[in-house]
Amino acid sequence: MNPTPDQVTQVLNAAAAGDAQASEAILPLVYDELRALAQQRLAREPAGQTLQPTALVHEAYLRLSGEREVRWEGRGHFFAAAAEAMRRIMIERARKYASHKHGGAGQRRPLDEDWLGPVSFEDAAGQLLDLDEALTRLGQHDVRKAQIVMHRFFAGLSIEQTAEAMDLSPATVKSEWRFARAWLHSELTADDRR
Numbered sequence: 001m002n003p004t005p006d007q008v009t010q011v012l013n014a015a016a017a018g019d020a021q022a023s024e025a026i027l028p029l030v031y032d033e034l035r036a037l038a039q040q041r042l043a044r045e046p047a048g049q050t051l052q053p054t055a056l057v058h059e060a061y062l063r064l065s066g067e068r069e070v071r072w073e074g075r076g077h078f079f080a081a082a083a084e085a086m087r088r089i090m091i092e093r094a095r096k097y098a099s100h101k102h103g104g105a106g107q108r109r110p111l112d113e114d115w116l117g118p119v120s121f122e123d124a125a126g127q128l129l130d131l132d133e134a135l136t137r138l139g140q141h142d143v144r145k146a147q148i149v150m151h152r153f154f155a156g157l158s159i160e161q162t163a164e165a166m167d168l169s170p171a172t173v174k175s176e177w178r179f180a181r182a183w184l185h186s187e188l189t190a191d192d193r194r
Helices: 005-016 020-043 053-066 075-098 121-141 143-154 159-166 170-193
Strands: none
Touching: 005 020, 005 075, 020 053, 020 075, 053 075, 075 121, 075 143, 075 159, 121 143, 121 170, 143 159, 143 170, 159 170
């Protein structure tokens, strides 16, 4: 079943209004899309990482459903929250692998052109933490650009999917994505020189 964006929004609105049946219907409506996004994101991870798309989706959904006071303002708000949940999960895993206990005292490597290209998972964990710190700094300057990065990088959304989720034009997303990548690259290479 491929629900339309309007159907998803209607169910999210009903769940926000307190409809228990709607709350239970959310995951089946968005599961395939969330799993595809998780699969796209994890496919870019280097060899050695063990997180599976299904586990990432379930963990993200558990975190989202545990936030009882959240009122979903539509499909875009839900997918933005899902992207943030996936980001947190991946950052927590990266911190675990980058800790001294797991041999994380190695040298830093700069992010390559592909952001997390052909490197070991342990190296990638450190790079992901660097990216997270830079993304936090970007969010302090421009929240919308940071959200675009979360949608594109952490949730694996396309330009069009990000535009739909954020209620922006694809041209705006493309422009701001280009700016955010350049800004993050500058920040990350500046970190490497420090």
